[in-house]
Amino acid sequence: MPAELWRPSLDLALHRNRNNPGLRLVQLATVRPDGRPAIRTVVFRGFLDDTRQLAFSTDGRSAKRAEIAANPGGAVCWYFPETREQFRVTGLLSLVDASTPDPALREARADLWAELSDETRTTFTWPSPGEARDVGRPFPSTPPNRAEPVASFCLMILTATEVDHLELHSSPHHRWQFEADAQGRWSGREVNP
Numbered sequence: 389m390p391a392e393l394w395r396p397s398l399d400l401a402l403h404r405n406r407n408n409p410g411l412r413l414v415q416l417a418t419v420r421p422d423g424r425p426a427i428r429t430v431v432f433r434g435f436l437d438d439t440r441q442l443a444f445s446t447d448g449r450s451a452k453r454a455e456i457a458a459n460p461g462g463a464v465c466w467y468f469p470e471t472r473e474q475f476r477v478t479g480l481l482s483l484v485d486a487s488t489p490d491p492a493l494r495e496a497r498a499d500l501w502a503e504l505s506d507e508t509r510t511t512f513t514w515p516s517p518g519e520a521r522d523v524g525r526p527f528p529s530t531p532p533n534r535a536e537p538v539a540s541f542c543l544m545i546l547t548a549t550e551v552d553h554l555e556l557h558s559s560p561h562h563r564w565q566f567e568a569d570a571q572g573r574w575s576g577r578e579v580n581p
């Protein structure tokens with residue numbers, strides 16, 4: 389069984405479930421600096437060219453920054469109701485911001501910024517997430533420049549190191565596990581569900 393199968397399987401699930409409005413919403417789990425779990429919904433923004441890098445947008449002022457700095461481990465979980473499949477992608481998280489030197493990553497960040505709606509871009513100009521709300525202070529409502537990401541905007545990347553794919557539509561169910569070694573070579577096997 390070619391190990392790279394997980395990516396075509398995930399692409400196929402995204403395609404088959406394309407009419408589901410929640411398709412691009414996934415739950416992202418991280419580890420807080422004190423070891424407690426953290427989880428939240430984020431929008432999957434597609435893969436970077438490297439087939440195992442999942443892209444998301446996030447605010448660099450959010451709690452995720454400190455969590456990722458202390459422990460880059462992260463995982464996302466998808467459930468596709470039409471095809472009754474679950475994908476769990478585990479790996480290493482990184483944030484790309486204005487201080488990132490790599491030109492390809494800087495370009496990927498700028499591209500993602502340009503793809504966002506004005507409404508979403510504006511949220512990155514709001515006061516810092518998680519801080520006490522000052523009810524007397526109106527939030528900015530003017531969309532920022534589409535051509536220049538604001539400092540708070542981050543491209544967040546999950547570089548997959550393990551994938552668990554569960555299919556419920558047949559009986560018995562099917563489950564596959566894939567794992568990347570340190571060189572990024574994948575191996576995989578079918579396991580009991």
Ligand SMILES: Cc1cc2nc3c(=O)[nH]c(=O)nc-3n(C[C@H](O)[C@H](O)[C@H](O)COP(=O)(O)O)c2cc1C
Pocket residue numbers: 413426427428429430431432444445446447450451452453517518
């Ligand atoms: C439908 C939906 C989509 C969301 N999309 C994103 C997203 O793409 N990126 C993001 O950082 N937060 C997104 N959020 C907000 C997060 O769930 C979370 O509240 C925020 O990122 C702060 O999380 P943190 O304090 O754990 O860093 C979304 C929330 C919902 C309900």
